[in-house]
Amino acid sequence: MIERALRGGSRYWTLVGALAVLAALGGFAYLHQLRVGLGVTGMSRDVTWGLYIAQFTFLVGVAASAVMVVLPYYLHGFKPFGRVAVLGECLAVGAVTMCLLFILADLGQPYRALNMILHPSPRSILFWDMIVLNGYLLINAVAARMGLRAEESGEPAPKWVHWLVLLSIPWAFSIHTVTAFIYQGLAARPFWLSAVMAPRFLASAFCSGPALLLLICLLVGRISRFRIADEAVDRLSIIITYALLANLFLLGMELFTALYGAIPEHTVHFRYLFLGLDGHHELVPFMWASVLLCVVAAVVLLRPAWRRDRRVLAWAAGMIFLGTWLEKGWAMVVAGFVPSPTGAITTYAPTGTELLIALGIYSAGALIVTMLYRAVLVTRGDLPAREIP
Amino acid sequence: MAIDRRSFLAAGGLAGLALAIRRAVAEGRLTAEPWAPPEGQALTGTRWGMAIDLEACAAHPGCTACIEACHRVHNVPRFDDPKREIKWTWKETFEHAFPAQENPWAGEERAELPVLVMCNHCENPPCTRVCPTRATWKREDGVVMMDWHRCIGCRYCVAACPYGSRSFNWVDPRPAIPEIDPSFPTRTKGVVEKCNLCEERLAEGKLPACVTACPYGALTFGDLGDPESRIRRLLAERPSLRRKSFLGTGPQVFYLV
Amino acid sequence: MYDAGKILAGLAIFVVLVATPFWWNAARGADTAPPRIEKPPAGTSCVLPPDQMRHEHMRLLIEWREEVVRQDLRTTRDAAGRPLRKSLSESCLACHGGREKSCDRCHDWLDVRVYCWDCHSDMGARRAAVAGGR
Numbered sequence: 142m143i144e145r146a147l148r149g150g151s152r153y154w155t156l157v158g159a160l161a162v163l164a165a166l167g168g169f170a171y172l173h174q175l176r177v178g179l180g181v182t183g184m185s186r187d188v189t190w191g192l193y194i195a196q197f198t199f200l201v202g203v204a205a206s207a208v209m210v211v212l213p214y215y216l217h218g219f220k221p222f223g224r225v226a227v228l229g230e231c232l233a234v235g236a237v238t239m240c241l242l243f244i245l246a247d248l249g250q251p252y253r254a255l256n257m258i259l260h261p262s263p264r265s266i267l268f269w270d271m272i273v274l275n276g277y278l279l280i281n282a283v284a285a286r287m288g289l290r291a292e293e294s295g296e297p298a299p300k301w302v303h304w305l306v307l308l309s310i311p312w313a314f315s316i317h318t319v320t321a322f323i324y325q326g327l328a329a330r331p332f333w334l335s336a337v338m339a340p341r342f343l344a345s346a347f348c349s350g351p352a353l354l355l356l357i358c359l360l361v362g363r364i365s366r367f368r369i370a371d372e373a374v375d376r377l378s379i380i381i382t383y384a385l386l387a388n389l390f391l392l393g394m395e396l397f398t399a400l401y402g403a404i405p406e407h408t409v410h411f412r413y414l415f416l417g418l419d420g421h422h423e424l425v426p427f428m429w430a431s432v433l434l435c436v437v438a439a440v441v442l443l444r445p446a447w448r449r450d451r452r453v454l455a456w457a458a459g460m461i462f463l464g465t466w467l468e469k470g471w472a473m474v475v476a477g478f479v480p481s482p483t484g485a486i487t488t489y490a491p492t493g494t495e496l497l498i499a500l501g502i503y504s505a506g507a508l509i510v511t512m513l514y515r516a517v518l519v520t521r522g523d524l525p526a527r528e529i530p
Numbered sequence: 531m532a533i534d535r536r537s538f539l540a541a542g543g544l545a546g547l548a549l550a551i552r553r554a555v556a557e558g559r560l561t562a563e564p565w566a567p568p569e570g571q572a573l574t575g576t577r578w579g580m581a582i583d584l585e586a587c588a589a590h591p592g593c594t595a596c597i598e599a600c601h602r603v604h605n606v607p608r609f610d611d612p613k614r615e616i617k618w619t620w621k622e623t624f625e626h627a628f629p630a631q632e633n634p635w636a637g638e639e640r641a642e643l644p645v646l647v648m649c650n651h652c653e654n655p656p657c658t659r660v661c662p663t664r665a666t667w668k669r670e671d672g673v674v675m676m677d678w679h680r681c682i683g684c685r686y687c688v689a690a691c692p693y694g695s696r697s698f699n700w701v702d703p704r705p706a707i708p709e710i711d712p713s714f715p716t717r718t719k720g721v722v723e724k725c726n727l728c729e730e731r732l733a734e735g736k737l738p739a740c741v742t743a744c745p746y747g748a749l750t751f752g753d754l755g756d757p758e759s760r761i762r763r764l765l766a767e768r769p770s771l772r773r774k775s776f777l778g779t780g781p782q783v784f785y786l787v
Numbered sequence: 788m789y790d791a792g793k794i795l796a797g798l799a800i801f802v803v804l805v806a807t808p809f810w811w812n813a814a815r816g817a818d819t820a821p822p823r824i825e826k827p828p829a830g831t832s833c834v835l836p837p838d839q840m841r842h843e844h845m846r847l848l849i850e851w852r853e854e855v856v857r858q859d860l861r862t863t864r865d866a867a868g869r870p871l872r873k874s875l876s877e878s879c880l881a882c883h884g885g886r887e888k889s890c891d892r893c894h895d896w897l898d899v900r901v902y903c904w905d906c907h908s909d910m911g912a913r914r915a916a917v918a919g920g921r
Contacts, residue, residue: 178719180700185613249720267662296557329692712908
């Protein structure tokens with residue numbers, strides 16, 4: 142079935158080729174990092190996690206969001222999501238793969254990565270994250286393939302596939318909860334030590350992930366005969382709206398607790414994020430842009446007439462994706478390290494090599510998703526004949 | 531002689547026996563080998579700890595004897611860029627070492643007082659809890675150890691340490707080591723390191739390098755499990771502080787005031 | 788069978804590529820005689836019999852490493868029953884006269900790259916240099 146990804150015209154192969162070239166560029170940049178060490182990045186003694194771990198965190202959310210189409214379809218029998226569910230699962234496969242690549246890119250001694258299995262430590266949240274992420278990758282790959290096969294043959298999928306998909310629902314929640322636990326269990330970092338970390342991760346995941354899926358579906362609709370049903374768009378946009386509101390609400394909870402409670406160790410990080418600290422304002426524009434994008438998108442989406450306008454919806458989805466990325470894929474991780482436990486303010490900015498490696502991993506993920514979607518579209522006969530040699 | 535997981539675990543299970551052998555070695559019954567250190571016996575304790583006399587240390591703000599001794603015997607590299615810096619022990623200002631103890635009336639001078647800081651070898655270390663490969667763990671005698679062979683460089687322990695005691699090797703440290711002491715390993719790029727309470731010196735019957743290096747006797751090392759030890763008497767006689775003990779980490783480095 | 792020709796050609800190319808080290812070394816006439824490891828001048832017996840040592844030294848070193856670092860068990864006995872410190876550089880290399888003679892010669896020949904030396908110093912060579920200078 143996957144071999145159908147190899148059937149495409151020149152446009153398709155140009156895209157695949159371009160993504161492969163970018164991924165290879167990232168690979169070369171990584172070889173440089175492997176030789177010299179993580180010193181080629183902008184990370185430092187005080188800010189020890191940066192772009193890589195932030196992308197990993199953000200992409201776990203994108204991966205988990207597949208559940209927002211799988212759950213209504215399989216659990217509530219919401220039929221319009223039938224054709225979207227497989228696409229959601231394929232997106233999850235690409236996103237989890239990127240997560241694993243970003244973790245690998247962040248290791249100082251990647252050759253020893255298997256020590257996590259050879260000398261497992263169940264007291265470490267990273268141990269559990271390894272299990273849930275790899276499990277989620279496997280579940281979604283199998284579920285997508287079996288779902289597509291069932292679609293093609295017109296016969297229902299075997300019973301165990303149904304159970305597997307049902308398992309994927311709590312599993313999706315678990316990957317993001319466990320990822321939040323990595324942060325929220327650290328007494329050393331008051332900024333992350335918050336019980337709403339996991340709920341907030343889930344809320345931001347369930348608005349940014351479906352927003353991306355929606356944009357991809359609209360894009361795929363432009364280049365193929367695939368059409369996402371109006372009902373599906375409607376439902377998806379409602380899911381995005383509620384998740385976005387929940388995300389903003391939870392951010393408000395964080396702010397209230399920190400600012401009204403006024404424990405200096407907590408407020409100082411929010412001051413750094415929103416106002417700047419001791420003349421350091423690096424994250425201030427990002428944070429305000431993030432809040433502004435999300436608030437404007439929320440206002441737009443709350444009005445049904447605007448929400449149903451696909452152009453407006455597409456813009457709102459883009460704003461949500463960018464807004465949540467700025468916060469979770471960037472500011473959230475860095476702010477936990479500034480100021481340091483001894484009060485030092487160290488600025489962090491990724492280097493060119495670091496950006497190139499990240500770009501390479503994103504390209505590899507896009508390549509996987511592109512090829513999986515190709516296989517799906519060819520299987521469904523959704524592509525015009527001239528596109529399939 | 532082959533070691534596999536099972537035999538390694540079995541060895542771990544025989545910790546009691548191991549301890550007995552170690553005791554025997556310590557008592558000199560098994561040690562007749564030429565390399566035996568002049569002091570002869572390994573120092574063994576049930577709960578190692580350190581007491582730092584704040585006043586005695588602060589009276590000599592320019593003194594870095596302990597830091598230099600530590601960094602020399604452990605091949606700690608010297609990077610000028612603070613972002614690449616590796617430190618096992620160093621001086622922080624009082625307000626940064628004890629953020630919860632600030633007092634606006636104590637004056638600028640008190641806030642800027644230099645305080646020697648290092649790994650606290652916590653009773654309940656958060657760093658060992660988060661390590662996904664058990665490359666860092668707490669020994670029975672309280673030393674929080676690092677296994678540089680096993681560390682994968684994920685830096686989760688760095689994020690978990692409330693004292694900033696851990697450093698990461700962003701690049702190969704060797705070119706930045708002023709003079710390599712061949713009797714102690716250097717580290718490689720991509721692993722985390724920190725103060726090891728001179729466990730390699732304890733095994734040879736020597737006190738930690740910082741303690742012996744201090745010309746003013748400001749550092750006292752000893753067994754907290756022994757009520758007769760000097761450190762226990764000091765802690766009973768004088769008031770002391772611990773860094774961020776409210777986090778429940780149980781730091782074993784005490785600051786006598 | 789579809790595309791039998793293409794598949795067989797692909798397989799052939801794959802086999803040739805995988806065998807690169809063999810034909811490359813054969814083509815450039817590499818020295819295939821195994822290197823000789825001299826017996827340490829001072830030593831009488833190693834920790835294990837030579838043949839066993841040849842095959843299992845890496846396992847022994849890993850075992851020592853785990854015991855010393857993780858269990859604080861620092862001594863063992865050599866084949867003659869004398870106490871010996873479990874240390875690559877202090878025991879092995881000191882007796883064998885440095886890594887060049889005892890490690891590198893074989894590892895280079897086999898193209899095995901070990902990273903012990905990223906961290907550990909060659910005490911053996913140091914001692915030998917000091918002794919030679921005397």
